[in-house]
Amino acid sequence: DxxxxxxxxxxxxxxxxxxxxxxxxxxxxxxxxxxxxTMMQGLELxxxxxxxxxxxxxxxxxxxxxxxxxxxxxxxxKIQPSEPRDSAVYFxxxxxxxxxxxxxxxxxxxxx
Amino acid sequence: xxxxxxxxxxxxxxxGAIASLNCTYSDRGSQxxxxxxxxxxxxxxxxxxxxxxxxxxxxxxxxxLNKASQYVSLLIRDSQPSxxxxxxxxxxxxxYSTLTFGKGTMLLVSP
Numbered sequence: 494d495x496x497x498x499x500x501x502x503x504x505x506x507x508x509x510x511x512x513x514x515x516x517x518x519x520x521x522x523x524x525x526x527x528x529x530x531t532m533m534q535g536l537e538l539x540x541x542x543x544x545x546x547x548x549x550x551x552x553x554x555x556x557x558x559x560x561x562x563x564x565x566x567x568x569x570x571k572i573q574p575s576e577p578r579d580s581a582v583y584f585x586x587x588x589x590x591x592x593x594x595x596x597x598x599x600x601x602x603x604x605x
Numbered sequence: 606x607x608x609x610x611x612x613x614x615x616x617x618x619x620x621g622a623i624a625s626l627n628c629t630y631s632d633r634g635s636q637x638x639x640x641x642x643x644x645x646x647x648x649x650x651x652x653x654x655x656x657x658x659x660x661x662x663x664x665x666x667x668x669x670l671n672k673a674s675q676y677v678s679l680l681i682r683d684s685q686p687s688x689x690x691x692x693x694x695x696x697x698x699x700x701y702s703t704l705t706f707g708k709g710t711m712l713l714v715s716p
Contacts, residue, residue: 526703535708536649536693548702584648592697592704593639596648 495519497597499585505603511573514600516585517566522595524588525568527553527560530599531581539583542568543590575604608632609696611707619715624681626710628694631675638677639704640668641693649693649706653679684714 498517506512518525527539529552540550540560550560557576562568572579580603586594608631618624628638637656641649655661655668655677667680681688691711695704 524702536706538703538705541703543702592695592702593651593654594649594704595651599648 497585497587497595499583499597499600501600502598503601503603505605506575508576508604509574510604511571512575512579512602512604514570514583514585514602516568516570516587516597518568518585518587519595520566522587522589524590525562526584526586526588526594527568527570528584528586528594528596529581530584536584539570572602575602577604580604609694609705609707611692611694611710613708614711615713616710617713617715618684620684620686622684622714624684624688624712624714626679626681626692626694626712627676628678628707629676630694630696632696632699633672633675634699635672635696637697637701638668638670639695639697640666640679641695641706643691643693643709645690681712684712686714686716688712689714 500515524543526541528536530536539552542562545562559571582599584599586596610629640653642652643649653668655670661668665682669678691709693709694707
């Protein structure tokens with residue numbers, strides 16, 4: 494069945510290390526969103542792409558986060574260097590033209 | 606920046622009762638709203654969308670929109686323990702391209 498696939502599901506890393514999260518959107522969807530969820534802030538939009546073009550990454554800390562979409566079936570979110578405050582669940586979601594987002598299972602990141 | 610406010614709960618209801626979840630929003634120009642359900646440890650799942658004033662029904666779920674008062678509600682009839690989850694309200698941005706989410710209301714349905 495159609496779903497967004499994210500890897501890894503869990504990641505524990507040490508402060509200062511690079512973290513790469515990957516996402517395969519639903520086939521036929523042209524929009525990819527990256528959201529971060531924490532208890533304090535809830536779900537926050539980090540970045541989104543439409544037709545592989547980055548349209549808004551104002552939610553990301555620019556100095557350490559980067560998002561790319563090398564092809565239509567792969568989106569990546571990188572954190573370098575990682576910090577303990579980056580610990581959160583990172584969700585990739587995809588959609589078709591509008592804001593409706595269909596979420597992947599998430600990557601639970603812990604930075605120690 | 607649009608704001609979406611929800612009571613964090615938990616809202617506790619007995620099995621079979623009606624659960625009423627509310628959401629208020631700051632942008633009077635908002636035209637559509639989305640409700641997501643998120644089980645503990647899982648990802649958000651879209652369950653309802655509403656685009657105009659009034660009610661929209663889908664099975665046991667009814668979404669109600671009142672633009673004049675700037676609130677949107679989700680009613681769950683005949684609540685079941687399996688409905689226990691956090692319910693997130695979301696509003697599109699002005700470009701209708703992304704969603705701003707509330708922090709969610711936790712619903713607990715007791716057998």
